[in-house]
Amino acid sequence: MIIYESGLLKVRKLEKKDNIRLVKWLSEPSVLKFDEGRDKPFDLDKVNKVFYSSEDDEVRCIVEYDNKAIGYIQFYKLDSKTSMFYGYKTELIYGTDQFIGESNYWNKGIGTLLVTSMINFLVENKKADYVVMDPQARNVRAISCYEKCGLKKVKILPKHELHEGEYHDCWLMEYRK
Template sequence: MIFENGRLAVRVLEERDLKLMTKWLSDNAVLEYYEGRDNPFDEKKAEQVFLEVNDEETKCIVEYMNKPIGYIQFYKVDEKTRMKYGYSDENIYGIDQFIGETDYWGQGIGTLLVKSMTAFLLHNKGAQKVIMDPQTRNERAIRCYEKCGFKKVTKLHAHELHEGIYQDCWLMEYP
């Protein structure tokens, strides 16, 4: 277990979670903002993406009341990316997440997740900043991140290829 906070728990993703990842990443509502509706996952693709050994990312399942409902990953931001965004030698972590069970949207669980992961990274990993880069059109996510104390720092023009179009994103940071 990475951490628990009340009814929320985050644990490392395991092979047994591939069916869930495939389910979530073939749902158009989830894909609208994460990966793209033109990029649905099957189990083989989920295995390649999520079980690939990558020491830089910790890939996790989010559980709420002991039910897997989403995904979050965290990683230490490398020097090249820090320089690109104008950061110095600070200890910076990045996070990416989604709630895959859409019945759990709009209940404050995403806010609890982002606040909890941010606190974990600050206190357990010594992060000085936590960053993320949501698409500017993902207003629901941006509101959630702002409630968690993240601030918009820079608009990243044509930052992410999504459904065949380069999307603008916000570089957001905490604190």
């Protein structure tokens, strides 16, 4: 099922057949450097458990560019506990997580197109007041991309994410409608 399209970019719901792609991407050290961790590569069992048996409210999607699957994005409405932790009160807030798994599609503006179009989708179709992300503070490429898309750094989240055996600071970044 297609969630949205923007030019050559298409975001569609994750299908069972995508599990092999996820294994490929999530066992690649260059992808795992900032996502999941190089010390925790995925195999088929782990992909099936994490992406296909979860009972949460995340909408999991495959990113296609020019009809080729190149990455993953998920979006979700923040629960009240997470919203309060981040400092929000009653606003409608969505979060996203994404990566481009095919490295030959990096540095071509596709990530910027993906994030911008997802923000537009969430604001227009889900009536989001805010869209937030929490990249690791050391992930300069992702932060630069998100800033190009209109997100602003709000506050540092000290030791927020366990990654490769260490807790890392993350930035809370927001797009405000």
